[in-house]
Amino acid sequence: MALLVGVVGAGAYAVGSLYPPAFVTMVKPREAPAAPHASSEEGIAHTAQIEKQLMELPLVRHLLSAGDGGKGGENASGRVEGRPSDSIGVLSGSNPSTQSPSLETSPSSSTAEPYYIASRPYRRFPPSKLLHSLTAGTLRGPGRFAVPPLIVAKTKAGAAAEGGHEGDAYAFVHLGRSLCGHDGIIHGGLLATICDEAFARTAFFSLPSKVGVTARLELDYRAPTYADQFVVIQTSLVENRGRKAVVQGEIRDMNGKLLVSGKAIFVEPKFAKFLDTSLVKDAMDTHD
Template identity: 40%
Template sequence: MTSPPRSTRNSAHTPKPSAYAPTPTSKKPAPTLNIPEAMRERMLTAGALSGPNKIVVPPYVFSERGGKSMVSLMYLGSDVCGHQGIVHGGLLATLLDEGFARCCFPAMPNKVGVTANLNIDYRAPALVNNYFALRAETVRQEGRKAWVEGRIETLPEDGSEPVVLVEAKALFIEPKQAAVSDVPCSLEPFNGSVPPISSPGGGASGEC
């Protein structure tokens, strides 16, 4: 996996991940690295869309305990364009879908769900070869349902305000069979001998 360009990586403006944690008690893995490599290669964001000039390194994720909120920091390269020099809106939608799922699943009774609805408002172009922050918050949870709101924004430099690029709201529903399934869809690191049946997100995105 290739790191962001050296000129960016060594810049005084390179974001410091710890500054974006939602609370002091948050954990901060690069979750996709916990997925077996053979599975990762078949996944969309962790496989096909990862690598040089794409999703350059695994996003750095802070997840507040209990599924309350999450911040994911990422660097998107030059080969994920729709219009030249602008990150494809479909990729932003996919990142929101997976990020929102990662945020709310710990709040679910069986820690799993699928996307029932995802509404997106695009606010400004996301320029490639830049760092971005995805912020998500579980605003409501009732039984097998969780509602999540959030956004993708630029990362501030020199104290400037971030620019909101896209905002979204989503509803996730835990499948009725999740309580009895031996192999649930899961966002948590997998340590067993049987691989989980899919990656995060799902529903409309076909991940689960």
């Protein structure tokens, strides 16, 4: 009996070491080395690997292959343009309340406009502005936001065909180990920040001058968000009245698990029509 207990105990320990329960990883996360410098050989390789993994996510591959006629998607720095031949397809259940991000491809047509367009926020952001930008500059690099987010946003044609609104989107983000509050778990304030930016991007499409400020952001944290993983932020416009837009959304992991849900109100300043909004469009990559 003692031998049997010993064998079972040793087996349980081995399995637990390889696949520790979630509460164990929360109490005692695995050790991780410091993130490499972005310009180092290791840092460049790390960034390239994250970009490769991003483009190989099943949902991303499905979207981008549908967008470029089945050729496998754009290269790491490009975007799927909204040309008639680049019909990106339709996300089934584009309301953020769906259980997981699934996809159905729409019938392609040489004359059809794309239902979704992919873009990379911050890709065109001026280097001088990166110095003082939290998510585009300060938190950019290996171990943090290694690569720019990938956005797949609904077009006017997509909204007309499938419901919803122009700008409703899925945003794919990789969360590095250095973005934690408790080691191994992403800081809740950081999750609020990426929700704020993703929600804002959707709101801007419906505001008269395509720019606004956050008036209210409400979030419910449903489960711990672990570091070193990709998440998808799903957003949709709830209401638009003049200079006010309400957006709802949620964060899910790549298995469809709900991590954060919330709603935000954005208001366009009264003097917005006098502002040069090109920098905002550069940051959000919304010129098209």
